[in-house]
Amino acid sequence: MTDAVITHIEDAVAWITLNRPDALNAINNDTRRMLPDAIDAADANPDVRVMVIRGAGPRAFCAGADIKEFATVDAPAAHRQSRVQRHWIAAFDRAVKPLIASIHGYCLGGGLEIALACDIRIAATDASFGFPETSLGIIPAAGGTQRITRVLGMGVALDLILTGERIDAQHAWSMGLVSRVVEPAALNELTRGIAQKIASRPPLATQFAKEAVHTGAEISLAAGMRQETDLFTHLINTQDRQEAARAFSEKRSPKFTGR
Incomplete structure (x- = not known):
């Protein structure tokens, strides 16, 4: 079985890859377990100065939660308590080293929450962003409602969350959701350059x-x-x-x- 998350360290940069390309890198239980471990390990590694989160394959950074796992759920009280005790997204908040999201293709739901939990977001022109959760009878619950409000303000946050509308990379850049936009073929090169520039600093x-x-x-x-x-x-x-x-x-x- 292929690991849901893999890490490659090069020139003081930890490249942490969501590695379920056939499922558009959808977040499953393996992702929730392995991604925090990868971030914690890179953050503790003295040879790492910057972390990059990216998605494997040509189609997606991360298309959100794996809907197949929604078939069975915990009782509400147990589910809430498990998320409060140790939520997988909390690893981003623990990290003291800079985190960069290198985004291409679909960046939806939980994928957008991962991107929002990073310090810098770089997007390819083929990226699309959105919160489809309300159409599924839920809300963004990995920090999405909180982080997007802090990044974009309440009005824009509510617009995106309540309508579930998708926006493209240029729109995301114009509203400040991402800081840079580049053609897909140049995404890795631009990300590498920014990561190495930060890694070269004290x-x-x-x-x-x-x-x-x-x-x-x-x-x-x-x-x-x-x-x-x-x-x-x-x-x-x-x-x-x-x-x-x-x-x-x-x-x-x-x-x-x-x-």
Whole structure:
């Protein structure tokens, strides 16, 4: 049996691939088990500085939950408690290293929730996005209702969730859902370039920048400013900050160690 999620590490980048192309990389129980493990392992690996989430095959990043598994469900109370205790999507929130979603083809339902849980979203022009859940009598329940509201605002979020309308990559870019759009043939190259650029930066600086942005989105501006100052102050005495200054003075490429 082929693993539902596979990881390949190259040049400090962990390429984490949703690997069910025949099922449009739909999320099944194996995905829910293996994806958090892959993210946690890459986040703990000192040789990894950036993670990329992508989908196998030519047709989809991820088309959402595997509807075949909807035939049997837990009792409501047990189902809710299991999701509260350890929800598979929480691995994205635990990750301190940057996460990039490299999106092509279908990015629907749970697939869109995976993309929203990443820090940066890059899309191919053939990508399509949407939340079809309400047509199935459910709602996005892997953070979708919460994250898309924070990214796009309440009005746009409700429009997409309640109508289930699909949007293309250009529309997604115009509303700020993705930060870059590229032709499908260039998606891997662009993703690799962005990932390697981030990986070339001092690791603590990128991790603290991510922390400052995410934490600041949940607290007041004044509290966020204090957090930003605290993180900045901590970075002043790091070896990498000092190495960056020396390399600039000596007109050479810096060598960062993450300390």
